Amino acid sequence: MPIFATGAAPTRSELIDHLVRTRIAGDVATPRENNLSHYRKLANGDRHYWLGLELGDRWADEQDVLAVMAERCGVVDDPDFRTGQDTIDPELTVGALDRAAAELRKAAEGGQRVLFATGHPGALLDMHGALASALHSAGCDIVRVPLGTYADDGVIVQFGGVAAYERGASLWHTHSPKPMREVLDGLVRTEQPLPDLVVADHGWAGCAAQRGIPAVGFADCNDPALFLGEAEDTLSVAVPLDDHVVDPRFYEPMTAYLLEAAGLSGFNGDVTA
Structure with a gap:
């Protein structure tokens, strides 16, 4: 299963082939x-499934949710299809990556203050870290989480500028919006400005968007809330993808494509500098 050389950006068609081959999109798990x-x-x-967004009763019809997921994620739109293989449309994935790249480019051009976070540290930590490094080198201020930020009986830590949830000396997969809520509240308490942009997933992205912060969120086809948030213009961009494939290196071509599209492929550096 070929992997592009580290840092080499694939073309659009090459990336689509790679996404399908690795099941980041196409016939997903x-x-x-x-x-x-x-x-x-x-x-x-x-x-639990609202991922920090306040959806009220606007999406009380399951068929309305399915319709949005078919439109924005590419799942099968037939409501009578109840069992079997579902899909993510790789064209929609790459289209969302292009929209995410526009947000990153705007952040770089404006020297914005950007917060990165992931509820999938076993899969997406390196991707977020590469984006944080590039934006830092381009002149952005990468938000550092206030020390001693706790949520859900764990602590919020950072690696390469990316916030994650730790409990019992291990990084945890989490959908909870509480870690992001505590980070944002901690910034307010310590009289630091809130981010101009959040790049995250799960409840990290949903909570930030609900607080009115422009947010790019990466989401799987079984996490509909971020796509609903995008449909309501609460979330800036929702990128559809399988958010935990077998090897995190499979996300490297996608990351390289995103950096190239954002005009950031030539930037790298230490975000803690």
Whole structure:
């Protein structure tokens, strides 16, 4: 399974082939049953699936959720398709990457203050870290989380400028919006400015967007909330992808494409400098 040389940006068609080959898009691992279960729970008001957004009763019809997911993520739009293989449209993934690149380019041109965070440290930490490094080298201020920021019985830590949730000396996968809420509240308490842009996933992205901060969020086809947030113009960009494939190196070509599209491929550096 070929991987592009580190830092080499694929063309659009090459990236689409890679996304399908590695199942970041195309026929993804998440089954239809799981997708529909999450759409139903969100529609029924289970806030765990709202990812920090305030959706009210606007999405109380599961079929409305499915329609948005078909449009923005590329899942099968047939409501009678209940079991089997579901999909993410790689064209939609790359289109969203282009929109995300525009947000990164704007941040770089304006020297913005940017916060990176991930609820998927086992898969997306390196991607977020590469973006943070490039923006730092381009002149952005990468937000540092106030020391002693706690949430959900754990602590918020940072690696290469990327915030993540740690508990019991291990990094954890989390959908919770509470870590981002505590980070933002901590910045206010310590009289630091809030970010101009958040690049994240799960509840990290949803919470920031709900607070009115422009946010780019990466989301799987079983995490509909961020796509609903984008549909309502609360979230700036929702990028559809399988957010935990078997090897995090599979995201390297996508990261290189994103940096190239943002005009950041020539930048690198230490975000803690």
